[in-house]
């Protein structure tokens with residue numbers, strides 16, 4: 001199984017790069033924070049600093065795990081899904097579903113091991129830099145010394161490996177289900193019904209968020225602790241976006257239908273049908289675009305509102321608590337955005353690497369490179385439009401109740417320029433990564449025959 | 450004399466350089482009159498696929514000329530060749546090469562779209578007619594995944610006809626089909642030549658398939674070594690066996 005996995009890895013270098021990058025980044029980011037927990041627990045650390053360090057390490061570590069899981073599941077899923085033909089072949093020559101799952105796990109584990117260890121090496125440096133930063137910012141006192149955090153780093157590596165194995169298990173069982181026939185993955189259309197669990201995830205997320213929004217708006221204004229509203233609403237935008245991401249194929253189909261009148265020309269025509277009939281492929285790109293826009297807009301607006309409306313005359317330790325909270329908010333946002341951005345780039349690269357044959361086919365039929373590029377860019381445009389619109393809507397679950405509770409009404413008083421700027425960033429990222437991936441795919445199409 | 454649909458003179462194509470150079474085509478001459486069905490046969494590695502990519506203006510030959518309906522394609526820029534390819538050449542491939550997310554009708558219309566953009570009221574009945582012609586009038590809204598192999602190849606043939614090309618180039622069009630389905634696809638190709646006056650050049654290794662053509666050209670080592678008019682399957686098979694023997698002997702001499 002290991003030799004087969006190694007061979008298969010060599011052949012799938014591009015697709016596996018996506019998994020590699022996701023795991024490397026996951027370990028590096030989490031590994032920058034988890035040593036703070038270890039530092040907090042050192043006997044020499046003053047107890048006042050202990051709490052701050054535990055919160056920083058714990059909150060970011062927990063968020064990091066969730067985000068890493070999300071991004072690794074999605075990249076491993078894309079990689080495995082693109083190999084349906086190969087997996088179908090393996091199964092027709094007698095591989096049992098169990099063996100297919102073992103192959104996927106072995107491959108992922110090999111990649112994850114290298115990526116996680118490298119990520120930990122990076123983290124051993126960035127973690128020190130982070131503590132220096134916290135100390136120079138006055139969040140943590142200068143007395144605290146970094147202890148290296150080897151135990152914490154080792155634990156992070158193990159955690160990431162477990163996360164990767166879980167992701168591989170999920171993807172492998174999906175790929176090995178059903179009859180053992182070779183189904184050309186490109187021929188699969190995405191107009192089928194969504195799995196029931198997607199509806200459950202979406203319903204639970206939206207339900208939880210709307211009840212929290214209602215509760216905050218009803219009671220939040222009278223709450224004694226001004227930080228309560230932030231704790232209640234901070235993550236709602238993200239929760240809604242992740243929940244709706246489960247419905248990404250459906251949203252993409254609906255969005256492409258709405259946008260169809262705008263999709264003129266040959267390229268637009270191709271993009272319209274590709275986004276609606278193969279929504280399951282592009283959904284892998286749509287989900288991170290939604291999460292990226294929702295997270296960046298909701299949390300940056302939240303921090304802005306908080307800084308404008310923080311009541312004056314609070315005791316200094318409370319103010320310091322708010323500063324730590326906003327630092328955390330910014331760090332978590334940066335982390336989520338970095339991951340989501342990498343997922344967008346990854347997903348396009350993996351998708352187009354596997355669509356080389358299709359692009360070559362278009363060229364054979366007489367499409368110019370410009371027409372091919374245009375059709376992929378139009379697809380990316382649909383994804384960007386749907387993703388940012390839904391991301392913006394999801395962000396309102398954080399912004400509206402928080403602005404209301406802090407007395408700014410339903411619409412925040414300032415920084416209204418921020419969402420368009422962030423949206424423009426997300427759109428640009430989507431288009432640029434699509435253009436880059438297309439150029440790479442077109443360069444190699446001549447050899448795809 | 451009428452202008453040939455395809456005229457190939459002294460065509461050479463060399464892969465690699467120096468000692469590792471392989472001459473896939475080595476001075477190939479071939480003429481196909483309009484309204485004819487020509488099969489190109491030869492042992493594996495004899496240069497059949499290379500011939501088709503050069504004749505189809507997909508690849509530049511190393512030397513020689515390819516003239517399609519009076520237009521020398523070897524002297525065109527890549528952009529002009531792309532345009533010529535989609536307007537004057539129809540391709541049919543072993544692997545069908547349909548776009549998975551377009552219906553049969555949309556796949557057939559694609560070359561027209563790529564060439565001009567909109568599908569107007571005049572084009573639509575023509576596309577329907579083509580699909581009717583290949584026997585898929587009742588499957589126009591189906592996606593490739595919902596069609597059998599034979600049906601997909603029929604869609605590909607209708608697509609190849611969409612722009613009213615001067616020539617249709619087919620590379621092993623029945624290679625992925627069972628013999629029964631293959632027979633009906635070949636009969637379709639022949640009827641397009643007989644009834645619509647299309648010109649078809651088909652690369653194949655199957656003597657039965659070649660027997661559907663008006664003439665068979667035999668290729669060995671990148672050169673035409675013989676031609677058979679009104680071929681019968683047995684005669685073609687006999688000739689092929691002879692050619693295989695010939696190449697086996699030259700290989701032995703080389704060793």
Ligand SMILES: Nc1ncnc2c1ncn2[C@@H]1O[C@H](COP(=O)(O)OP(=O)(O)O)[C@@H](O)[C@H]1O
Nearest residue numbers: 464471472473492493494495496497498499500
């Ligand atoms: N891209 C290529 N690079 C190097 N050699 C090639 C290439 N394509 C074909 N050849 C060589 O050219 C010869 C003819 O190939 P081909 O046209 O595919 O033959 P056929 O289709 O008759 O089997 C073979 O010896 C093959 O190895």
Ligand SMILES: [Mg+2]
Nearest residue numbers: 494497498499
């Ligand atoms: Mg060949």
